Amino acid sequence: MGDGTSRRVEEWSFRQGRMVASHRNVPEEVPIAFSYGGSTHAVMMATPADLVDFAYGFSLAEEIIVTPEEIVAVEPIEAGAGIDVQITLKDAKAEALTARRRRMAGPVGCGLCGIESIEQAARQVARVKESAHRLTPEMVAEAARLLGDGQQLNRETRAVHGAGFYRPGKGLLTIREDVGRHNALDKLVGAVLRAGVRPQEGAVVVTSRLSVEMVQKTAFLGCPILIAISAPTALAIETADAAGISLIGIARGDEFEVFTRPDRVTTGEASDVA
Structure with a gap:
């Protein structure tokens, strides 16, 4: 076993026409x-790492909380093959979540829960606040490079996603890693x-493709650049586009593509932006 985030296992590598016994670190994955x-x-x-961060990010993305102060305590507890992260909310939030559960559990068999799940997946999010930062x-290029360089678990395993928060002049303030791209972003x-x-005042940078959930989570955080x-x-x-987020993809080396709000990337050449 490793430090709880990875494990060393036996493997057989095929190299130069030969099968060779070897070892590799692989990431842990638990419920x-x-x-x-x-x-x-x-x-x-x-x-199983950064579970308190995970609890806060997940709670915000699920719209269980709006501010971190609405969580009173977070306690991860070993539970057989997995970990139970027990979250205590302020009374008003706890009562609202209980009422929400009752609404979802009430109309059993009518299909409403399925409709609610679909609406939740495709939900629109509020526009992020405008920022003067560009x-x-x-x-x-620096943000993407620093994220790759800073992924310690991925260097060991080559099997996890990363998410970081970049601030101009300060580099990556925080990096989080996970086997799931959504989990890495929730932790961040x-x-x-x-x-x-x-x-x-910064940008979220991730190693994965840009699915809609990644945009939604960035919007809930209130960050204007992904x-x-x-x-x-x-x-x-x-x-x-609806949330006012600058979406930058395929950031590799010194090249990238901007899909929304290109005004937040400044080159000093007005003709660069159509």
């Missing part, structure tokens, strides 16, 4: 339950919330 007031709300398969092309959101960092090394989906572009 993580999020329980509010003693009731399990969701179970995620995730890397990135240069060099900053975009929680870390930024708990640190009291102003999300309007950078990824891969391309976005059509729905991600629509959602980012």
